[in-house]
Amino acid sequence: MDNASQWEIEQILTGDNYIYLFVQGSEAVVVDPSEAAPVLELLKGRNLRCTCVLNTHDHWDHTGGNEELKKKTGCLVVGPDQGIPAIDRIAAKDTELDEYIPGLQILPVPGHTHGSIAYHIPSARIIFTGDTLFASGCGRLMGCSADTMYGSLMRLASLPPQTRVYCGHEYTLENLRFAALMDPGNDAVRIRLKEVESLYREGKTTMPSTIGLEKETNPFLRVHSADIRNTLNMDGKSPVEVFAELRRRKDVF
Numbered sequence: 001m002d003n004a005s006q007w008e009i010e011q012i013l014t015g016d017n018y019i020y021l022f023v024q025g026s027e028a029v030v031v032d033p034s035e036a037a038p039v040l041e042l043l044k045g046r047n048l049r050c051t052c053v054l055n056t057h058d059h060w061d062h063t064g065g066n067e068e069l070k071k072k073t074g075c076l077v078v079g080p081d082q083g084i085p086a087i088d089r090i091a092a093k094d095t096e097l098d099e100y101i102p103g104l105q106i107l108p109v110p111g112h113t114h115g116s117i118a119y120h121i122p123s124a125r126i127i128f129t130g131d132t133l134f135a136s137g138c139g140r141l142m143g144c145s146a147d148t149m150y151g152s153l154m155r156l157a158s159l160p161p162q163t164r165v166y167c168g169h170e171y172t173l174e175n176l177r178f179a180a181l182m183d184p185g186n187d188a189v190r191i192r193l194k195e196v197e198s199l200y201r202e203g204k205t206t207m208p209s210t211i212g213l214e215k216e217t218n219p220f221l222r223v224h225s226a227d228i229r230n231t232l233n234m235d236g237k238s239p240v241e242v243f244a245e246l247r248r249r250k251d252v253f
């Protein structure tokens with residue numbers, strides 16, 4: 001990006017769904033609009049033009065606003081597959097979207113769904129991770145193997161630690177409570193849990209996180225931790241086996 005300082009992120013939280021606007025000047029790119037109304041209201045209030053919608057995967061709580069946003073703003077709709085409502089362009093690893101966000105990269109991150117992608121803007125040090133990586137958690141495996149999801153999470157974990165993470169849902173408090181049980185000796189988890197409790201009390205959101213913070217506090221990125229392995233009684237097991245067991249336990253937490 002020519003001038004990396006000339007952008008900002010707007011967050012909209014409806015229920016536990018996050019919608020993000022990447023704003024540059026008078027233009028906005030909308031990420032995962034679960035619905036259109038709050039986006040249209042924000043666009044109007046700030047006098048912004050929506051140029052593009054980016055979807056991380058085909059679930060309705062990420063795409064529900066596509067049709068109306070396209071109809072009312074004429075924006076381009078981008079996503080990973082034909083299942084995306086009102087899709088104009090299918091995004092793969094080499095898809096060029098420079099005219100909407102300079103330097104935008106598509107990262108395939110299958111695991112929550114087969115087609116899940118993340119949107120990475122290296123010059124702004126930002127990634128939109130959809131339902132693959134959450135703050136202190138990860139998405140459910142919907143038809144994908146633990147191996148596939150673990151591979152995607154490791155790809156995300158290898159990004160620069162200062163990369164800001166904007167994920168698809170506000171599940172942070174519940175995720176940290178689970179993390180505190182699985183990783184009981186981890187002070188970083190305890191500290192973040194306190195911080196998030198006070199953010200909730202103040203009515204604030206917990207986004208963004210960072211890749212660095214996730215590596216410290218997200219049990220799904222810490223399957224090598226002796227503490228977690230002790231809790232699960234899985235010493236000597238492979239990282240994917242530990243990951244799969246954590247995911248199973250989180251499913252019923």
Ligand SMILES: [Zn+2]
Nearest residue numbers: 057059112131
């Ligand atoms: Zn989803």
